[in-house]
Amino acid sequence: MSDSSRNTAAEDDIYDLICVGFGPASLAIAIAIHDALDPRLSGQPPAAKQPKVCFLEKQKAFQWHAGMLLPGSKMQISFIKDLATVREPRSDFTFLNYLKAQGRLLSFSNLGTFLPSRLEFENYMRWCAARFENVVAYGQEVQEVVSGAASSGSVDSFLVRSRDQASGRVSTRRARHVVIAVGGKPKLPPGFPQTARIMHSSAYCTALPGLLKNQSSPYHIAVLGGGQSAAEIFHDLSQRYPNAKTTLILRDSALRPSDDSPFVNEIFDPERVDGFYALSPEERKSSIAANRATNYSVVRPELIEQIYQDMYMQRIKHADASKWQHRIYTHRTIDHIDHEDDNRLKIHLVPADGSRRHPHEILAVDALMVATGYSRNVYEDLLAKVAHLRPRESADKSWDVNRNYSVSLDRGRVSRRAGIWLQGCNESTHGLSDSLLSVLASRGGELVESIWGEHLAKKRPQVKRAVL
Template sequence: MFDVVCVGFGPANIALAVALDEIWPAARVKFVEREPAPCWQPAMMLDGADIQNNPVRDLVTPRNPRSRYTFVNYLHEQGRLFKHLNLPAHHPLRKEFARYIQWVAETVPADIDYGQDVTAIRLAEGGVEVRTADGTVYPGRSVVVAPGRSPYVPDVFGGLEFPRAVHTSRFLPGIADLDRDWAGTLAVVGASQSSIEVMLDLSTRFPSARVVNVMSGYGYRLKDTSPFSEEVYFPEFVDYYYAASEEGKQRLRDQLRPTNYSSADRDVIDALYMRMYEDELDERNRMTMLGNRLITAARPGESGVVLDLTERITGAREQLAADRVILATGYRDLGTKGRTEQLPPLLREVADVLQVDPQTGLKVGIDYRVENSAAGAGAPPIYINGLCESTHGLGDAGSFSLLALRSKAIVDSLRQRLAAPATV
């Protein structure tokens, strides 16, 4: 039996693997990953796209800046440190950070089974069982779940199959069959950073295509990058947010939403505006913005998709025919309201022993351990690595900022709780 079975080997659990190696190397730990090899956001490896955060907030530096696994040491070992320091950019390219993540995954001495699709987590004698699609069973005294957030696909698009409707989590595979001379119409839904990145990529990749951006607001908004607002990614903010009432948490979310959601960095906003202006100058009608549009229906058309749109100010109605729709609509978080899910799908079979509030959702401790229900007294420790924005704040919203410190909190908690004999 393993001390810990970790589901997923993306950035969150890779950071956990480093923390385990550096803090608790004697632990018996197994990582189980669905993909055949380590990767990060392979469907959004777009030319020119960056990571939007300081690279020192990597998998390990905030916890242990002397570690071998820092981004700076990665650059040093690859012989690119001075070249990188000379880049005329604020943030690293997403391609390079993805290679850093892969390098850490391949370098850290972790026990990983790739190509194993976890289908269930169940309670068992003395701990848990993690089961995979091929029938493999991994027994453990505890489990850490890091599945990543589920893509959010609005209900209106529920009747469309891939690749007619493509979420950005599958963007590159969704357009892989189109050649450079393709001259159809692509609709991009959303007004976030990824929306602009997709718009810029499509207009370069398919110069003869028509790209239409549909959004519910008037236009793109600048991300709030004030250093005062960016303190939401400090560890002190996690404690402040966690201790707040539910009303206080909602107030903070409303205030701080533009630091991460429904907004974009100035560099990509400027690049898109300039490209659209130049197209207009050259009398090329390649890119169109449809703001303040509510999509009331999306149905299969003769060769693609037909969207029914309502202008939210004037009430005017129109239709947009597109060959494909790219959904830059974000991801679900844990919770009970809006774009949320009550708990990660992999925890459904152990839901009876977990504390779930019908109003606020899953009860997660400050150490990221899911708290037990009355019926779950004595159940093994179950942790969620990521997904905890509703309980821990924006640092858990898919950001790298607190990965390293979160991994330390989980490892410290695991060591404390597993020091005692396993209970049934």
């Protein structure tokens, strides 16, 4: 891969591919391109001309969920589902090759686990990302994608405009193909006041220590949510702030265990995407609803057991629940929050179902961690100025996504040499695995094949190649 101009490409310079965002999805694409060009893997002589690519990333360096790298937290998928192995086990970018390079291969095997720590897996991805620094422009916040030059009446490229967060300079890069892989945007419930004392779970490790600086103080910290992130934070708070009161607020009646049993876990296999995509919209919704316990508002059983053990120990020390240091409020939701000064929040709790089974309660807290997930529609704003290039028959004005992750465009107005792809925001069409790590290795290979075809990417026989 080449990038002759990195941060300041001229408008008349054209890239074969620009990826907006350089998280795990784009990193998997970079690795797939690298492997496709590797004569050792392809069995073909080196390509006469390498594709010219560029990755634009808002962060100053590669990071993956930096705010949730809790001590002792483990991955929820096998290391085999890294960024390369499922697609090409011989790749230089497998997790096992990373361990070998770090001198930890046998030491890791002695752990007897397929689940590395989250900290180590993030380190593995940073190790991979370091190999592509010459084609990544960090600190670039992409503002918009607009149509580029037109030949014979058809748009044959796109312009990607980004702002350098250090200098404020706006740069424009031209590309035949654009991939939007910006990840999820932290989602807070509507109506919450704007204050540093309310923060999304994604900022737990990076922002909370700066707000509550004295780890021995008797703070009161609340956590909103019933999924893995909320449970991890609730558990970690007792270690991080041993004298603090903590409160977990759930809409449900209890923490629910995730289902990662073998047969159910097969829904995350890459080949399942074909079958899911072939379903009708109604069948897709039913499938997602039936398998929500694999990913949404659920917690790994061993963490539930640990939290229950901690809560039980309180019963031994204090029969009076009002004296417990850690509390779980079920069937509750937050009605509103008062923030009258810079010191504390007043959280008003009400029954989640609108009944009167529980009295209206007010919690005075020093901070509220909100673990309510992410929204994945950022691409709509980035692509607003090319929305007119969608097929005219798109009555609902939505972005239709093909099986190969390209968006449907009016080929009467857009050349077949140009295209836009979406990554990590296609759950409704490609299944529950779409925003997860499980399919990244295979999906990166599929995307490379769909853009460059057989001359660059090896065809995977088990995947039907979609036609643009």
